[in-house]
Amino acid sequence: MNRKGRTIVIKLGGSVITDKGRAFKANYRSMHRIAKELEGLADRLVVLNGAGSFGHIPVKRWGLDEGFSRKKTKSFTKTKLHLLRLQEILVSVMSGHGVPAVPFSPSSFMIARSGRLCRAELAPIREFLDLGLVPLFGGDLVPDLDHGWTVVSADQMAAWIAPQIGASIIIYGTDVDGLYSSDPKVSKDAELIETVACRDIREVSRLALGSRMPDITAGMRGKLFEAEHAAKRGVEVVVMNLRKPENLRPILEGKPGRWTRILPKGRG
Numbered sequence: 001m002n003r004k005g006r007t008i009v010i011k012l013g014g015s016v017i018t019d020k021g022r023a024f025k026a027n028y029r030s031m032h033r034i035a036k037e038l039e040g041l042a043d044r045l046v047v048l049n050g051a052g053s054f055g056h057i058p059v060k061r062w063g064l065d066e067g068f069s070r071k072k073t074k075s076f077t078k079t080k081l082h083l084l085r086l087q088e089i090l091v092s093v094m095s096g097h098g099v100p101a102v103p104f105s106p107s108s109f110m111i112a113r114s115g116r117l118c119r120a121e122l123a124p125i126r127e128f129l130d131l132g133l134v135p136l137f138g139g140d141l142v143p144d145l146d147h148g149w150t151v152v153s154a155d156q157m158a159a160w161i162a163p164q165i166g167a168s169i170i171i172y173g174t175d176v177d178g179l180y181s182s183d184p185k186v187s188k189d190a191e192l193i194e195t196v197a198c199r200d201i202r203e204v205s206r207l208a209l210g211s212r213m214p215d216i217t218a219g220m221r222g223k224l225f226e227a228e229h230a231a232k233r234g235v236e237v238v239v240m241n242l243r244k245p246e247n248l249r250p251i252l253e254g255k256p257g258r259w260t261r262i263l264p265k266g267r268g
Contacts, residue, residue, distance in 0.1 A: 007045075008046070010045065010171045011155060012049045014053070015243075023054075024057075035094045035097035046135050046161070047135070051138060055079065058078065064151070068149050080141065083138070100133045101136040104136065110142045111143050112150045114145075114146045114147065115147070117157070125165060126165060155172065163233035170236070172223055173248070177244075178193065178238075193260055194259075195262075197263050198231040198264060201228040201231065234264045241258075241259070
């Protein structure tokens with residue numbers, strides 16, 4: 001069986017599905033709302049999730065982003081367990097709304113070198129997409145050829161995987177409407193940037209501020225860095241607010257809305 005249609009990659013930000021300021025606190029309301037919007041979607045879909053307070057807080061607390069240390073293996077295992085719990089919650093919510101989510105553990109099929117993904121076995125993901133299932137995985141501690149283990153964000157995973165599975169669009173779901181001329185959380189004069197050409201991402205990224213909460217993946221700047229990789233490979237990237245009710249379905253249906261579109265190379 002080979003299911004036709006668009007392939008879409010959606011990354012649910014940790015700030016959307018968890019309370020990033022409170023350790024191991026899931027945002028069930030957001031999860032249910034998003035799952036309801038995805039119910040019955042005809043497109044091929046891969047869902048990735050940020051680790052939020054289930055990952056960033058323990059990783060920072062125990063220094064796991066510094067690479068392998070035998071003294072930290074117990075903390076490593078505890079953190080992996082927290083990440084699995086978040087995934088279990090998300091899969092349960094998705095399946096409860098009829099979204100056939102299939103959980104994957106990135107550390108079982110991805111390998112990094114110096115913090116960047118260098119290999120991944122994507123055949124199982126492709127096969128499940130062909131069956132109409134929804135692969136689901138998120139930011140993780142994965143094997144690293146130089147450092148033993150490393151943190152690989154869901155943002156990086158989305159940008160790395162999307163071109164290889166023929167995805168036409170990546171949606172980065174955050175807690176802001178998109179990219180702004182300045183930080184909208186502190187400046188009333190901040191203006192939403194509706195469209196960014198691939199060649200202009202570096203300039204726009206200078207305006208983006210990192211997250212104020214514990215976040216070892218560089219916040220919005222890190223997201224733009226990954227978005228540039230995808231856009232250069234022909235994938236459109238959208239940065240949008242997934243904390244707003246019924247904000248996801250319109251973009252999936254090609255309707256206009258309040259978000260930022262990063263055009264792939266050759267289209268702007």
